Amino acid sequence: xxxxxxxxxxxxxxxxxxxxxxxxxxxxxxxxxxxxxxxxxxxxxxxxxxxxxxxxxxxxxxxxxxxxxxxxxxxxxxxxxxxxxxxxxxxxxxxxxxxxxxxxxxxxxxxxxxxxxxxxxxxxxxxxxxxxxxxxxxxxxxxxxxxxxxxxxxxxxxxxxxxxxxxxxxxxxxxxxxxxxxxxxxxxxxxxxxxxxxxxxxxxxxxxxxxxxxxxxxxxxxxxxxxxxxxxxxxxxxxxxxxxxxxxxxxxxxxxxxxxxxxxxxxxxxxxxxxxxxxxxxxxxxxxxxxxxxxxxxxxxxxxxxxxxxxxxxxxxxxxxxxxxxxxxxxxxxxxxxxxxxxxxxxxxxxxxxxxxxxxx
Numbered sequence: 037x038x039x040x041x042x043x044x045x046x047x048x049x050x051x052x053x054x055x056x057x058x059x060x061x062x063x064x065x066x067x068x069x070x071x072x073x074x075x076x077x078x079x080x081x082x083x084x085x086x087x088x089x090x091x092x093x094x095x096x097x098x099x100x101x102x103x104x105x106x107x108x109x110x111x112x113x114x115x116x117x118x119x120x121x122x123x124x125x126x127x128x129x130x131x132x133x134x135x136x137x138x139x140x141x142x143x144x145x146x147x148x149x150x151x152x153x154x155x156x157x158x159x160x161x162x163x164x165x166x167x168x169x170x171x172x173x174x175x176x177x178x179x180x181x182x183x184x185x186x187x188x189x190x191x192x193x194x195x196x197x198x199x200x201x202x203x204x205x206x207x208x209x210x211x212x213x214x215x216x217x218x219x220x221x222x223x224x225x226x227x228x229x230x231x232x233x234x235x236x237x238x239x240x241x242x243x244x245x246x247x248x249x250x251x252x253x254x255x256x257x258x259x260x261x262x263x264x265x266x267x268x269x270x271x272x273x274x275x276x277x278x279x280x281x282x283x284x285x286x287x288x289x290x291x292x293x294x295x296x297x298x299x300x301x302x303x304x305x306x307x308x309x310x311x312x313x314x315x316x317x318x319x320x321x322x323x324x325x326x327x328x329x330x331x332x333x334x335x336x337x338x339x340x341x342x343x344x345x346x347x348x349x350x351x352x353x354x355x356x357x358x359x360x361x362x363x364x365x366x367x368x369x370x371x372x373x374x375x376x377x378x379x380x381x382x383x384x385x386x387x388x389x390x391x392x393x394x395x396x397x
Contacts, residue, residue: 140185140225140232144295148181149239151293151300158290159307160255160277160350165264167277168252171290174201174300175247177239184239184247187287187294188224188231189261194250196222196233201244217245231291249291261288276312276351286343296342305334308350315369316348 139146155172175184184198200215218236225232231249239245255264255277266275279289287294306314310331314320318336325331338346353369360366 139183140228140230143228145187145230145293145298146181146183146185148177148179149184149245149293150176150178151298152176152244153300154290154292154302156290156302157305157307158348160309160312162255162275162277162309162312162350165255165275165277166252167255167262168250169290170248170250171292173247173249173292175239175245177241177243177245180238180241182220182235182238184233184235185230186247186291187229187284188251188291189226189229189285189287190256191231191251191253191288191291193222193224193231193291194252195248196250197248198233198235199246199248201246229287251291253288256288261285274352276349276353278349278351279347281346282344284344286346292343294343296344299340299342301340302338302346303335304338304346304348305332306348306350307332312350312352313355314348314350317346 139148151173153174155174156169157171158167158169160167173186196219198217198219200217202215217239220234220236222231222233224230233247253262255262257264259265260280262277262279264275264277266273268274279286281289284294286292293300302317304316304318306316307326307330308314310325310329312331314331314333316335317338320333321336322334323331324333335348351369355367355369357365357367
């Protein structure tokens, strides 16, 4: 059979050969198209995933922004409400948001008030190691405020009252009710060791006010504030109560402006059992035996000083006094049976008490 054979068999065989050749030629392009289609689908799926992630992230950002806007609106509503209530309580507009600021959350006192004098009365109960007290603080208003913020730590504050005394030059207040100020509320803030008194009306600058606070607390044994200690005498355990206010522990004994910059004078009165003796910074001014058998001891007014300089003690020590060459009276307190000024050693030399007193004069 030649190449030009046109028989039906040859045609059929030739068509078969051409068909086989065509199939072998066409198979590879179809396989390549399938691979390209699969790759396109993978790329499209990856792109859709990225697009979905971008949309979800954008929605999350939008929702968070809206939540923040809602929160800011709530805060603004609360501040406007506090400003409105402050105006109803008689405060000026610029002071209306002071409660929103909350000065008692700061570590330092706000500086709107300045103490001038403390009249402190303490009753000491050595049988159960507790004490109660009342403090009357004369305050000078520096900046107008509705808040009296002072230090208090571990004290149970019972009653609080505020009265208007007059101007800074001592003029009496001419107000109904004897100058009494209405108190909205008072509360402790333990985080900053402060007690807050919220008034209905503002305290006016250059005016003098009096804050009265009654309180009670335990006489602790941690050697800070007003604490207790003990010693043994003739195999008998005895107790005493004394103070350690430096640097910032006067607030554990009475409500006060317990920062060194707030200097004032102090009048201390101690009430105690008759078997004990009371001591303080200043000389004893008066001692009275009460009907219940206790003794009330009042001490002279101190010079102007910071709170951490104040001190007192209730003990059954005995004492001895002597006078220096320049007329200064010096006292020594010690346990019973050991009275006598000890000699002071400096190196190997003994310096007698007269020389020592002259040195400290």
